[in-house]
Amino acid sequence: MEQPVPAHSDRTRRGFLRWGIAVAAATLPTPSWAAALGTAKRRLSFVNLHTDETLTALYWANGSYQHNAVQDINHLLRDFRTGDVHAIDLRLLDLLYTLQHRVRSQSPFQVISGYRSPATNAKLAALSDGVAYNSYHMRGMAIDIALADRALPALHQAALSLRAGGVGFYPKPGFVHVDVGPVRTW
Numbered sequence: 001m002e003q004p005v006p007a008h009s010d011r012t013r014r015g016f017l018r019w020g021i022a023v024a025a026a027t028l029p030t031p032s033w034a035a036a037l038g039t040a041k042r043r044l045s046f047v048n049l050h051t052d053e054t055l056t057a058l059y060w061a062n063g064s065y066q067h068n069a070v071q072d073i074n075h076l077l078r079d080f081r082t083g084d085v086h087a088i089d090l091r092l093l094d095l096l097y098t099l100q101h102r103v104r105s106q107s108p109f110q111v112i113s114g115y116r117s118p119a120t121n122a123k124l125a126a127l128s129d130g131v132a133y134n135s136y137h138m139r140g141m142a143i144d145i146a147l148a149d150r151a152l153p154a155l156h157q158a159a160l161s162l163r164a165g166g167v168g169f170y171p172k173p174g175f176v177h178v179d180v181g182p183v184r185t186w
C-alpha cells in the first residue's frame, strides 16, 4: 500500500519546495545519501515503458542543473494518459543518479510511472489498493522504476540503504517506487 502524503507537513513542504527550486540545490547542504553527487557531470537515461520513448539527459553540469535537459526529463516523465507535464523535483533526479551509482547499473531507468495528474491518480487509486489517493506522483516527487541489468530486490535494497525518502516494493508488477517525501517503507 502506497503511503499517503502526511497532511500536517503539506504546507511547509510546499513552501520548502518552492524556495528550494528558486535558489537551486547548490546552496543547500548535500544530504548524506548523495555522496555520489560530487562529480562534474550528472547524466540520467530513461526508457518509458508506456510510450517506448528513450532519453539520455545531462541534467547537471558546470555546477548547475541544465534547464533544457530537465525539461526533456519532465516531458518523458509526463502523465502519458493525459499528456500533462509537471516539473519533476530535482532532488528526485539526484536520488536516481545516486541510486544508479549505488547498484553500478549501466541500464537506463525503465519508467513505469512518473508524474500522475490528479485525474489519472484518482482513476488508478480507485482500481488498486497499491495506489494512494494523495500520492507524491502528483507532485513530481515520485517515480516507479526498474533496471534491466539489476534484479528488483537489489534495486530495492539499494533504495532502502539511501534512506532518501519513501521506498515501496512491488515485485508482482515488477518495480520499485521511490520518492523524496519523508523516509518510510512499504
Ligand SMILES: [Zn+2]
Pocket: 002, 113, 137, 142, 143, 144, 177, 178
Ligand atoms: Zn509509485
